[in-house]
Amino acid sequence: MASISADNHGLRLVVRYMVLTLVAIIFIFPLVFMVVSSLKPDQQLLADTSSLRAFLPVGDISVDNYYAAFKRAPVGTFVLNSVIITGVTVVLSLFICSMAAFSFVFLKWQGRDLILSIILATLIVPFETIAIPLLLLSSKLPWIGAHGLEWGWLNTYRVQIIPFIADGLTIFLFVQYFKDLPGELIEAARVEGATWPQIYRRIVMPLSGPVLATAAILKFLAMYNQYLWPLMVVQQEEYRPVMVGLQYFFQLNRAWGEIMAYLSLITVPVLAFYLVLQRAFIASIASTGVKG
Amino acid sequence: MAQVVLKNLKKSFGTVDVIKGVDLTIEDGEFVVFVGPSGCGKSTLLRMIAGLEDISSGTLSINGQVVNDLQPKDRKIAMVFQSYAIFPHMTVRENVAFGLTIAGASKAEKDAKVNEAARILQMEHLMERRPSQLSGGQRQRVAIGRAIVREPSVFLFDEPLSNLDAALRMDMRMEIGKLHHDLSATMVYVTHDQVEAMTLADKIVVLRSGSVMQIGSPMDLYHNPANLFVAGFLGAPSMNFLDVTITEMDDTGCTVRNGALDPVRIPSLPKGDTAAKVGDTVKLGLRPQYLIPSIDPASGTLHGKVILTERLGSETVVDLALTDGTKLIVALPEDAQFERGREVSLSFGPARAHLFTPDPELQASAKH
Incomplete structure (x- = not known):
């Protein structure tokens, strides 16, 4: 009997691995195609699409496309801009949204529930509907910078960062997570003499690993993929992010190899970010087992 | 401090x-x-x-x-x-x-x-x-x-x-x-x-x-x-309560009885939120530890039959059904022997018994 169940177990394992491998292949093939194609000249790239050669680094392989991509567009600037914009937004967003959620969940104040429901209602408003009013507003906002008081935020980093720091989804994620934290932990900290900022910093945040990782990944992807908004508010190359930079490769003579090279390059920060956070994510899941 | x-x-x-x-x-x-x-x-x-x-x-x-x-x-x-x-x-x-x-x-x-x-x-x-x-x-x-x-x-x-x-x-x-x-x-x-x-x-x-x-x-x-x-809440097993009728009453106590209880004088007045008078039904509270069972039917004032005996080691808890059908629990030291179905009578020190006027809230919750 034991051997039969062991066989069953083995068979089930094989099937499970086959399914998982299939899923992995489906997810990984576009990436492989992108990287492999970035190494091929256009003609070969197009010819290979009809066969499995599309996924293999065969034929006339070189990094010429990468040289060409850098020549055609300031790729380094774009990647740097996106990293700055995304990085700063993610950090500020985690900080501001978690504090907002902290207030909604743990503090008592007049109108709290109403304001939270208004914030959550913004989740169903598509960005496109507010894009134009936001553009008009941004073009007139004041700012005190290196040159004193200035008007208008267009062609800056801040216009790409500040409107996206606080958002309903991130607040919602934190609110849901905080509501599930044991209330007695917060009460114990209060009785022990902790102030609200101390409770936020010493109790709530250290226990929020999973939601921080989730919110960071979602925010990172949303910010890194920004296209419409930077297209509207940035006309100068020096502030342009990667997605808008993609335009450079569709104008005039379109070169698929260069597009693939560019895409491969701009995927690197995403992968790096994900890999770093994945570890934090797993670690935080492991540490929440402590709750007991 | x-x-x-x-x-x-x-x-x-x-x-x-x-x-x-x-x-x-x-x-x-x-x-x-x-x-x-x-x-x-x-x-x-x-x-x-x-x-x-x-x-x-x-x-x-x-x-x-x-x-x-x-x-x-x-x-x-x-x-x-x-x-x-x-x-x-x-x-x-x-x-x-x-x-x-x-x-x-x-x-x-x-x-x-x-x-x-x-x-x-x-x-x-x-x-x-x-x-x-x-x-x-x-x-x-x-x-x-x-x-x-x-x-x-x-x-x-x-x-x-x-x-x-x-x-x-x-x-x-x-x-x-x-x-x-x-x-x-x-x-x-x-x-x-x-x-x-x-x-x-x-x-x-x-x-x-x-x-x-x-x-x-x-x-x-x-x-x-x-x-x-309070009487019912403190003490384990909890206090027995019997519905009894007041037949006589003065400043120092009253005499009560019911179908299973021979008339007995309790040297205290019913406690609770309301006052009681002769003819009222009140609760007689008896701690299981203060009941003394006997097989001689004439020796006690309460009469019933053994339903179940639970031996806990340090004490034995005997469940009784009184002649009027009410259930009663008696806690006895160590391993007293009372077989099922045996007729017993119980006595108790009147000074250790309590009388209470009924509690409407408790009765309401008991019905649910």
Whole structure:
């Protein structure tokens, strides 16, 4: 009997691995195609699409496309801009949204529930509907910078960062997570003499690993993929992010190899970010087992 | 150390009154237990003392100072929660030292106090562990350690033992009693377990539906319950109640009887919210321990038949059906033998019997 169940177990394992491998292949093939194609000249790239050669680094392989991509567009600037914009937004967003959620969940104040429901209602408003009013507003906002008081935020980093720091989804994620934290932990900290900022910093945040990782990944992807908004508010190359930079490769003579090279390059920060956070994510899941 | 005074303390959630005016003085160094069934408001009352619930009206003073509007951290209290509420991301040492860290104590002071607490609670070997590596009893020890290092004026315990298994509960109960003795601190303890209340308390406060039913020392409450509720709540097995009719009554006592009870004079008057008169039906309360069974039908005043005998080792509990159908429990020392179906009569000392006027609220809840 034991051997039969062991066989069953083995068979089930094989099937499970086959399914998982299939899923992995489906997810990984576009990436492989992108990287492999970035190494091929256009003609070969197009010819290979009809066969499995599309996924293999065969034929006339070189990094010429990468040289060409850098020549055609300031790729380094774009990647740097996106990293700055995304990085700063993610950090500020985690900080501001978690504090907002902290207030909604743990503090008592007049109108709290109403304001939270208004914030959550913004989740169903598509960005496109507010894009134009936001553009008009941004073009007139004041700012005190290196040159004193200035008007208008267009062609800056801040216009790409500040409107996206606080958002309903991130607040919602934190609110849901905080509501599930044991209330007695917060009460114990209060009785022990902790102030609200101390409770936020010493109790709530250290226990929020999973939601921080989730919110960071979602925010990172949303910010890194920004296209419409930077297209509207940035006309100068020096502030342009990667997605808008993609335009450079569709104008005039379109070169698929260069597009693939560019895409491969701009995927690197995403992968790096994900890999770093994945570890934090797993670690935080492991540490929440402590709750007991 | 401190005296805690509650004056007409009330709490309402919207239109629902959960604490309906509590007056209580907790003396310096006293161990007071709030006891009552779930939903009676005992935890709410404790949380009001802690400052975790707002006070709707009335005053609460600690050491002569009104603290109604003070934050928990400003009340010089420490609290131990039912779920322990120790911080999962900190080691035991960090947990115990938390209050001192927040208060900005020096490392030397912290170490000294934390080590002292660890010594008192015998958990020196656990100090570098995480809460996930501790058993329930050890976690509760950590929570108590966290409370004692801050040397609070008042310790508050919210059902601290109810998540522990029976054997551990008894150990921890004794340790808390010892702790109270060693620290001679004012302690307020909430439980629904009347054994904890009886064993630990200097003073028991019995609560029901947000009102105080009776305040007194454990033995005082046991021997002189003020009403039907307190009588039924304290003591295990709980007090037997028989419906009896008053046949005679004067200032010093009354004579009662029913179908299974021969007329007997009880040297006290019915207690409770309403007055009783001759002809009324009242409750006769008899503790199972004070009933003496006999096989001679003429020797006792109560008559019934044995249904079941449960031997607990230290005592034997006999379930009886009286001749009028009422059930009655008798607790006898050690292994008394009463076979099923045997006719017995029971006698009791009239001075140890209690009479109560009926309690409409209890009757209503009994019907559900």
